[in-house]
Amino acid sequence: MARRVAVIGAGAAGLCAARHLSARPDQFVPTVYEQTARVGGTWVYTDRVGTDEHGLPVHSSMYKNLRTNLPKEVMAFPDFPFDSSLPSFLTHQEVLQYLEDYTDHFQLGKYIQFLTKVDTVRPVPCPDRTLWEVTVSSVKEPDKQTTQQFDAVMVCNGH
Numbered sequence: 001m002a003r004r005v006a007v008i009g010a011g012a013a014g015l016c017a018a019r020h021l022s023a024r025p026d027q028f029v030p031t032v033y034e035q036t037a038r039v040g041g042t043w044v045y046t047d048r049v050g051t052d053e054h055g056l057p058v059h060s061s062m063y064k065n066l067r068t069n070l071p072k073e074v075m076a077f078p079d080f081p082f083d084s085s086l087p088s089f090l091t092h093q094e095v096l097q098y099l100e101d102y103t104d105h106f107q108l109g110k111y112i113q114f115l116t117k118v119d120t121v122r123p124v125p126c127p128d129r130t131l132w133e134v135t136v137s138s139v140k141e142p143d144k145q146t147t148q149q150f151d152a153v154m155v156c157n158g159h
Helices: 012-022 092-105
Strands: 003-008 028-033 116-125 130-138 145-150 152-155
Touching (some): 003 145, 028 116
Parallel strands (some): 003 152
């Protein structure tokens, strides 16, 4: 029986987790929760500060003309290289496009619940293992919460 895994965040780490979990559908069924409307995490640039259109805090460490301080050859996922025509030190737009292409290539979109905020994660002790109860709400309708149980939780919400 496949184990249900909640993945919190659809940035680079969450997408990588979802890609590898979904590659073994006989063993894992991922559900990715992303509180914004797109993949990319920290690589999504906005000049907005304070709160977003839904009243949530804006988390962005990007700035308009940012370039990576690591070469793309070090940043790439082993099974999905960056476009060889790109320079070694990328703009944030190029990294975001890479993550969007990665999502499309591995068909990860079907596992992602966008505009979904994780409100609580709590362990549920069982006789032979621990399950995890994950309560989420719609960013657009925060009063509407749903709760599901998972075999595991991967917290991939950045740093």
